[in-house]
Amino acid sequence: MTKELIVAALQLPTLGINATRLEFYFKNAAKRGARVVLFGEYVLNHFFKEIKSIPLSMLKEQSSRHLNVLKDYAKTYDMIIIAPIIRIKGEKLYKSVAKISAKKISYYDQQILISYSHWNEEEFFANSKNPITAPMTFIVDGFKVMVLAGFELHFPEIWSYAREKNIDLVLIPTSSTFGSHDRWREIIKTQAFIYGCYVLRANRLGEYSDAKTKWRFYGDSMLVNPEGEVEMMLEDKESMLIEEIDKEALSEHRKSWRFAKSIKERV
Numbered sequence: 001m002t003k004e005l006i007v008a009a010l011q012l013p014t015l016g017i018n019a020t021r022l023e024f025y026f027k028n029a030a031k032r033g034a035r036v037v038l039f040g041e042y043v044l045n046h047f048f049k050e051i052k053s054i055p056l057s058m059l060k061e062q063s064s065r066h067l068n069v070l071k072d073y074a075k076t077y078d079m080i081i082i083a084p085i086i087r088i089k090g091e092k093l094y095k096s097v098a099k100i101s102a103k104k105i106s107y108y109d110q111q112i113l114i115s116y117s118h119w120n121e122e123e124f125f126a127n128s129k130n131p132i133t134a135p136m137t138f139i140v141d142g143f144k145v146m147v148l149a150g151f152e153l154h155f156p157e158i159w160s161y162a163r164e165k166n167i168d169l170v171l172i173p174t175s176s177t178f179g180s181h182d183r184w185r186e187i188i189k190t191q192a193f194i195y196g197c198y199v200l201r202a203n204r205l206g207e208y209s210d211a212k213t214k215w216r217f218y219g220d221s222m223l224v225n226p227e228g229e230v231e232m233m234l235e236d237k238e239s240m241l242i243e244e245i246d247k248e249a250l251s252e253h254r255k256s257w258r259f260a261k262s263i264k265e266r267v
Contacts, residue, residue, distance in 0.1 A: 002141045003248065007169065007198075008034040009241040011221040011234050012043050013206035015066065022069065025240050030077040032242045035140055039083040040204035040221070041150050041175035047208045047215070048124050051086065051093070060088050067098060067105060075102035080140055082147055084173045092126035097149050097173065099136060108136035110149035111158070118213060121151075134161045143168045143245070150174045153187060162195040163260050168250055170195075174203045177215045184220065185230070193228030196254045198245045200224075205238060226253035 008029045015022070029037055044066040045051065051059060063085055070081050081100040086093055087107065097108045111132055115122035122129075135158060136147040146167040152158050153172055162170060170191075176184050184201070192199040200223050208215040222233040223243045232243045254260060 002143075003246065005141055005143045005169070005245050006033045006035055007200050007223070007243060007245060008032075008037045009200055009202035009221045009223070009234075010037060010039050010043075011202060011205060011219050011237075011239050011241070012040065013204065013217075013238070014046050015043055022073070026073045026077055026079075029079070029240065029242060034077075034242055035079060036145065036169075036171070036200075037079055037081045038171050038200055038202040039081070039173060040202040040217075041084045041173050042206075042217075043204050044083055045086045047175070047206075048086075048095075048121055049208060049210065052124075056088060056091070059086065059093075063087065067100065070098075070100045071102070071105060074100050078102065080138070082171050082173065084149065086125075089126075093124070094127055095121060095125045095149070097136065097147055099138065099147070106136070108147055108149065110152065111135070112152050112155055114151050132157045134165070137161075137165055137167065143247075145169045145171060147171045150176075153184075153191070159191060159195060162197055163263065166260070167195070167197050168247075169198045169200060169245055172199060172201045174201055175217055176203050176220070177217050179218070181218060181220050185222070188222065188224050189228040189230065192224040192226055194259065196226045196250065196257065196259060198223065198225055198250070200241075202241075205236070226250055 074081050083098050085098045087096050095110045099106045109127050113121040144167050188199050202221045204217045206217050219236040223231045225231050
C-alpha cells in the first residue's frame with residue numbers, strides 16, 4: 001500500500017469530435033506519476049442545452065469515440081480516468097460518469113439532477129428518481145475513492161457514504177457558472193473538513209448563450225485537503241492540475257477531530 005497518490009484534474013472546454021490535444025496532457029500526467037485523472041462535466045459532450053440540436057447518431061459517435069480514446073490512454077499510461085459522459089439507450093439520454101481503466105468501463109448514473117426553470121437537466125435526461133444509493137466507489141493503490149456528479153455535492157444524504165465507507169478522496173466533476181466561485185469553494189472546503197477526505201474538483205470552461213442568459217463556465221478546478229485548505233487551484237484558462245494526496249494527512253485529521261468515531265459510538 002502506498003502512502004501517496006498522484007491525482008490530476010483536466011480543466012477544458014468541450015472537446016468536440018476530435019481531441020488530439022489530450023495526448024499532451026496525458027503524457028505530462030504520466031511523467032508526474034498520476035494514477036487518477038478527472039474531467040469536468042460537458043467536456044466529452046456539449047452542454048445539454050446545445051445537445052437539443054445535435055442528432056442522436058452524432059452524439060453517440062462523439063461519446064463512443066472519446067471513450068475509446070480514453071480507454072487507450074488508461075491502458076497506455078496505467079491510469080484510471082473519471083469522465084462525465086452522456087449515454088444513449090434507445091431514444092433516451094442519461095447523464096452519467098464513466099470510470100475508465102485499462103480493463104473495462106463502468107458507469108455511475110447521476111442520482112440528483114438540477115431541476116430549475118432555467119437549467120432543467122432532470123427534465124431533459126432520463127435518469128431515474130429512485131431512493132438515494134451509494135455513489136461509485138473504487139480503490140486505487142490502497143486509497144478509497146468516491147465519485148459524485150456535480151450537483152450532488154449539495155446533499156448530505158450522498159455525502160454520508162464518504163464517512164460510512166471511510167473514503168480518502170472524493171472526485172467531483174462540475175459545470176459551475178454564474179459567478180458561483182466563492183460558494184463552491186466554501187462548500188468543498190467544508191465537506192472535505194467534515195468528512196475528513198481530500199476533494200478534487202474539475203470544472204469545465206467555455207460559454208453558452210441563449211436569448212435570455214449567458215452561461216460562463218469559469219474553471220476554478222481545485223484540490224482541497226482534509227483540513228479544508230486549498231492545496232492547488234487553477235484559474236480560468238485551459239490547464240491541468242497535478243497534486244499529491246497523502247495517507248498521513250488523512251490519518252492525522254481523523255485522529256485529531258474524530259468525527260467518524262463520534263458517530264460510530266452512537267449508531
